[in-house]
Structure formats: C-alpha cells, structure tokens
Amino acid sequence: MRQKLVIGNWKMHGSLAANAALLEGIKAAPARAKLAVCAPFPYLAQCQTLLSGSQVAWGAQDVSSEARGAFTGEVAASMLGEFGCGYALVGHSERRTYHGETDAVVAAKALRALEFDIVPVVCVGETLAEREAGQTEAVVGRQLQAVLDALSIEQLGRIVLAYEPVWAIGTGKTATSAQAQEVHAALRARVTAKDAGVAARMAILYGGSVKPDNAAELFSMSDIDGGLIGGASLKADDFLAIGNA
Ligand code: PEP
Secondary structure: OOOOEEEEEOOOOOOHHHHHHHHHHHHHOOOOOEEEEEEOHHHHHHHHHHHOOOOOEEEEOOOOOOOOOOOOOOOOHHHHHHOOOOEEEEOOHHHHHHOOOOHHHHHHHHHHHHHOOOEEEEEEOOOHHHHHOOOHHHHHHHHHHHHHHHOOHHHHOOOEEEEOOHHHOOOOOOOOHHHHHHHHHHHHHHHHHHOHHHHHHOOEEEEOOOOHHHHHHHHOOOOOOEEEEOHHHHOHHHHHHHHOO
C-alpha cells in the first residue's frame, strides 16, 4: 500500500507574510496524506525555518542540470541539498514550454537532484492537441522513457512521477478519474518493464486543477497516489482538504 503524497506547487506566488500565514495554516492541522510544498527559491529558507519539526516537507520548483559554474540564474542541486531540501520539481510543463526544457535536460535534472538526495518529482503530460490526436500515451511515454534510460533501478526507486495534462493545468478543466487512471496505469506499466518492484512502490501523482471537491475521486483510483497541486495549494484550507481527501 503506497502512502498518499500531496505536493503544493506555489509557482511564482507568495510573499514573506503570505507564506508565513499559509505555512502556519498547513502545519496546524493533521493530514492523512504526506504533505510537501514547493516554493520559489528565495522562500526556501523560510520554509526550512517554519516547517522545521513539522510533518510537512518542502522543495524547489526546479534545479539545474549542471553541477556548478557559469550558469547565471541557475540553482545547483548541491546548494539545495546543503540545507535539507526534500523535493525538486523537474520538467514541469511551464518549464518545458517557456524555457525549452527537453526530455534529456529533464532527465539530467532528475539525476542531479538524486546525487544530493533530493527527490525529483518528474512531471510529464500531453497538450490538448496531442490528446485530441490520440498521442497521449506516446507523448508521456517518450517523456518518461528519457528518465528510465538515464537512471539506474536504484535511482528510479527514489523518484516521484507526476502526470499533469497540460490542458488541465490552471484551466479549471480536470481529467476525469478514468482518463487519469488510464494514463497512470500506462506509466506504471512502463516502469514495470524496467523493474516491477520499483513500479509497485513508485508514487505517481496527478496534477491539473485538483480541488477539494474532485480530489477524493481522483485519489480513489488504484494508480493515483496523490496530487501535485497548483492554485489550490495557496489556500491552507483547500490544501489540507486535498491532503485529507
Ligand atoms: C501545477 O502547476 O502543477 C498544477 C497542477 O496547477 P493547478 O493545480 O493550478 O492546475
């Protein structure tokens, strides 16, 4: 039985005051799922301080594929690891779309995070045009395959996968639980082809307009192990309600 995991992606939102109120709210109540928040880089130290001693983990929204050097604006996994960052999103569709991240770069980022004991949350997902063209499984399969090819079985056992249909992110349109389950099962089957034990243990999260009122149905599906939550992670009550769904 895999424990449910619910990760908030704050995207480029927040302020010191707003984050403090949000984190206090999240810490105040218990959740059935394991919770984590992925904050903008300048606020990671605040998360480290305010979440210390709590059950809530924290992470970054990106990490460099490079170890160090002349990469202005990039943040190295070693820097995140140095102060205890638990997770890093890699390959979020907004990074793939606006920053041209390729499957190979995403795999390199995952490897770099693992090197410093940071759990990479590898995001995959198809656009609406790709879904309508019947290419969903081919697209997410290709995105996942780059990671499967780059990682050893031991490394694969330390990642989290997130299926986020691009057409459902921030749009209010959610995949039905059946649509999401179908893709999650296909993703798990691909991991099974590499290692059945790793596949059985791997958390595969769903992301895309998850809200308190649709989370329970999505999370009841056999291959959906929790959620990656954007908009609804900015309200403590909503985030907690999803964590208890
Ligand atoms: C996301 O940014 O990963 C996401 C799923 O956003 P939202 O929940 O707002 O659709």
